[in-house]
Amino acid sequence: MVFASEPAGPVLRVGYGEDAHRLAAGHPLILGGIPIPGAALGTVAHSDGDAVLHAVADALLSGLALGDIGDYFPDTDPLWAGLDSRAILGRVLELVRERGYAPVNIALVVTLDKPKLGPLRAQIACNVAALLGLPESEVGVSFKTSEGLAPAHVQTRATALLSRIQG
Ligand SMILES: Nc1ccn([C@@H]2O[C@H](COP(=O)(O)O)[C@@H](O)[C@H]2O)c(=O)n1
Ligand SMILES: C[C@@]1(CO)OP(=O)(O)OP(=O)(O)OC[C@H]1O
Numbered sequence: 001m002v003f004a005s006e007p008a009g010p011v012l013r014v015g016y017g018e019d020a021h022r023l024a025a026g027h028p029l030i031l032g033g034i035p036i037p038g039a040a041l042g043t044v045a046h047s048d049g050d051a052v053l054h055a056v057a058d059a060l061l062s063g064l065a066l067g068d069i070g071d072y073f074p075d076t077d078p079l080w081a082g083l084d085s086r087a088i089l090g091r092v093l094e095l096v097r098e099r100g101y102a103p104v105n106i107a108l109v110v111t112l113d114k115p116k117l118g119p120l121r122a123q124i125a126c127n128v129a130a131l132l133g134l135p136e137s138e139v140g141v142s143f144k145t146s147e148g149l150a151p152a153h154v155q156t157r158a159t160a161l162l163s164r165i166q167g
Pocket of ligand 1: 111112113114115116117118119142143144145146147
């Protein structure tokens with residue numbers, strides 16, 4: 001069948017992002033925009049070190065081959081020191097929408113030895129979903145320990161499905 005105008009790109013695109021930060025005492029631990037209570041160690045980072053939001057932002061960018069957050073918020077620029085990572089995700093979402101796409105669902109894995117994050121799963125999922133304009137049911141969050149191999153380290157991985165905005 002021949003269409004009058006060809007679609008601008010694939011209807012669905014998948015993206016993948018990762019982030020890792022060293023953990024140290026005296027730093028806050030913020031994941032998915034939620035300050036984690038009772039964390040003895042927090043992220044050492046140029047920004048607020050929210051490894052969940054960094055991985056989600058990179059997953060969205062990679063789905064559209066738009067580089068990574070370091071291209072937009074270089075860690076060499078003092079302007080971004082202490083940056084609230086919700087602002088990073090907000091800008092990335094704008095870039096995605098400007099190109100005619102929107103996130104459909106996110107799958108996240110956080111590897112962290114302590115503290116246990118299970119009790120915060122719904123809060124983290126709900127907050128990430130809200131930042132992306134998605135229902136909570138579209139953000140899946142898994143937690144893993146490193147089995148003691150990396151006690152001063154947080155690692156996050158995220159996949160994102162993007163869909164072309166209709167109309
Ligand atoms: N920071 C974490 C890490 C893991 N969990 C939960 O513990 C369970 C076992 O994890 P393993 O890595 O030992 O397989 C699993 O159900 C995780 O959800 C957690 O709550 N917080
Ligand atoms: C967010 C930025 C910029 O403040 O710095 P960090 O907080 O160090 O985070 P990282 O995921 O290592 O790299 C992205 C940087 O652009």
